[in-house]
Amino acid sequence: MEFLWHSLMDPLRFAFMQRSLLVAVAVGILCAVVGSYLLVQSMALLGDAISHSLLPGLALAYMFGLNLFVGAFVAGVLSALLIQWIRSASPIKADAAMGIVFSAFFALGIVLITLIQRRARIDLNHFLFGNILGVSAADVLTVVAIxxxxxxxxxxxxxxxxxxxxxxxxxxxxxxxxxxxxxGLMVLTSLTLVASMKAVGVLLVLAMLITPAATAYLLVPQLQQVMLLGSLFGVSASLIGMYASYYLNIASGPAIVLVASFWFGLAFLGRVLGKVFMHSR
Incomplete structure (x- = not known):
């Protein structure tokens, strides 16, 4: 017990772990709440489309010395506008419109980052996979405010x-x-993805947006319950993944997503085994 307490408290001696803790809690709750709406609407692909669309906004903001959060938010909202425009002005279905927009935006982001890397040293992995252990005090304030x-x-x-x-x-x-x-829901989704990108990156943020809510959806019937239980799953996945990243020296974003996926796997297996048990009685 003493070893466990020491393992939990020792990293918190460092300011970067304290900042990471605050961001982990905020992202875990935020993703579960907004993701619950996308889940019941069968609109998970919207989160994927917007998350991939953040990359060119990040790149342009970096190029012009602007706030990365602002650049990502503008790109996210612009992608949502384009998706809606394609849907309303053509016979193209929603899923196809999302696929077209997010692949184009993501490709543009990669091209822009490649151009940036020719004249400046930039770590693409932090954009793609997140770095919750590297958040600044300003990042914490931005994420909590969002x-x-x-x-x-x-x-x-x-x-x-x-x-x-x-x-x-x-x-x-x-x-x-x-x-x-x-x-409004698209804007809320964009804000949630922008707030979460520092933790898990643009490639993995969809997992945090959908997986905790989906885990709760398997266990409880009401939307309010899905949001509350999903928040618990999201926060626990963020915290456990953060500690795993600290102690095992692995990327924080993938670690957080793997924990969230583990919770979903347990809930899914429990539901399946429960049905088998009920049928066997």
């Missing part, structure tokens, strides 16, 4: 967003502004 803003908006429009997510046609018939709710 998390509080998104969670406040979700709480304020919880009934409307829930109605729209489960029954968009019914919400429209009831007089709700479904177009604005759809755009």
């Amino acid at each position: 998390a509080l803003l998104v969670l406040a908006l979700v709480a304020l429009f919880f009934k409307e967003l829930t109605f729209y997510s489960f029954d968009p046609l019914g919400a429209k018939a009831a007089g709700l502004p479904t177009a604005q709710l759809g755009w």
